Amino acid sequence: MLQIKNLVKSFPGGVRAVDNVSLHVAPGDIYGFIGHNGAGKTTTIKCVTGLYDFDEGEIYVDGKSVKEDPMACKMVSAYIPDNPDLYDHLTCMQYLNFIADIYRIPKEPRAEKIKYYADILELSSRLGEPIGAFSHGMKQKVAIIAALLHEPKLLVLDEPFVGLDPKAAHIVKQLLADMCQKGGAVFFSSHVLEVVEKLCNKIAIIKKGKIIVSGLTEDILKDESLEDLFLELTDNE
Numbered sequence: 001m002l003q004i005k006n007l008v009k010s011f012p013g014g015v016r017a018v019d020n021v022s023l024h025v026a027p028g029d030i031y032g033f034i035g036h037n038g039a040g041k042t043t044t045i046k047c048v049t050g051l052y053d054f055d056e057g058e059i060y061v062d063g064k065s066v067k068e069d070p071m072a073c074k075m076v077s078a079y080i081p082d083n084p085d086l087y088d089h090l091t092c093m094q095y096l097n098f099i100a101d102i103y104r105i106p107k108e109p110r111a112e113k114i115k116y117y118a119d120i121l122e123l124s125s126r127l128g129e130p131i132g133a134f135s136h137g138m139k140q141k142v143a144i145i146a147a148l149l150h151e152p153k154l155l156v157l158d159e160p161f162v163g164l165d166p167k168a169a170h171i172v173k174q175l176l177a178d179m180c181q182k183g184g185a186v187f188f189s190s191h192v193l194e195v196v197e198k199l200c201n202k203i204a205i206i207k208k209g210k211i212i213v214s215g216l217t218e219d220i221l222k223d224e225s226l227e228d229l230f231l232e233l234t235d236n237e
C-alpha cells in the first residue's frame with residue numbers, strides 16, 4: 001500500500017534529514033514510525049504525502065508514484081498532521097462537507113458517515129460551531145473524521161495521540177485497528193512507545209535520517225520492551 005524506496009531528502013544548508021530510507025507498509029498493517037526529535041519522521045511523512053519534494057528515491061501509494069501521479073495517490077490516502085490547522089472560520093459541519101466535496105462523496109453516505117464518526121468521537125452536539133472555538137483535541141477529532149470520510153486505503157498520521165484525552169485516544173486506536181482489519185493500512189509517527197508496541201504489527205526506528213531497524217514487531221522485540229530496545233539502539237552516539 002505504501003512503498004518507500006531509497007528516499008533521500010535534504011534541506012538547504014546541507015541537512016540530510018532523510019537518508020536512504022526504504023519501508024513497506026502492506027494492506028492490513030498498522031506501522032509505527034519512531035525516533036528521537038529531529039530524526040526525520042515528519043520529513044519522511046511530508047514526502048509521502050506530497051508536501052515535500054525529494055531528492056532521490058521513489059514513493060508509491062497503492063502502486064502509484066507520488067511524483068508522477070500525485071492526485072491518484074491523494075484520492076486513496078489521507079494525512080493527519082501533528083498540528084491540526086483547519087479552517088477556523090468554518091463550522092465543523094461546513095469543514096467536513098468541504099472535505100467531502102473534494103473527495104466527491106455523495107450526499108447520503110456522507111451524512112451517515114459524519115453522524116457515525118461524530119457520535120463515536122462525541123462531537124455530534126458541536127457540529128454547528130466554528131472550528132476556531134475548538135480545543136486542540138477537538139480539532140484533532142475533526143481532522144480524524146475528515147480523513148476517514150472517503151475511506152482511504154492508506155492513512156498517514158503524524159503524532160496522532162497528542163492532545164487526545166484517554167477515551168478519545170482509545171477510540172482512535174480502535175478506528176485505526178478497524179481500518180486495517182478491512183484491508184486498509186496505517187502509517188504513523190509517535191513518541192508514545194507503549195501505544196506503538198501494543199498497536200503496531202510493524203515498526204521502524206529512524207535515527208539521524210537512517211532506518212536502524214524495521215520489520216514485524218514480534219521479530220524485532222522478541223522478549224524486550226520497545227522502550228528498552230529504543231533506548232539501546234538510539235542512545236549510543
Ligand SMILES: Nc1ncnc2c1ncn2[C@@H]1O[C@H](COP(=O)(O)OP(=O)(O)OP(=O)(O)O)[C@@H](O)[C@H]1O
Pocket residue numbers: 011012015016017035036037038039040041042043044
Ligand atoms: N523546513 C526545514 N528546513 C531545514 N531543516 C529542516 C526543515 N524541517 C526539518 N528540518 C531538519 O530535518 C531534520 C529532521 O526533522 P524532522 O522534522 O523530520 O524530525 P522529526 O523526527 O519529525 O522530529 P520531532 O520528533 O521533533 O517531530 C532535523 O535536523 C530538522 O532540523
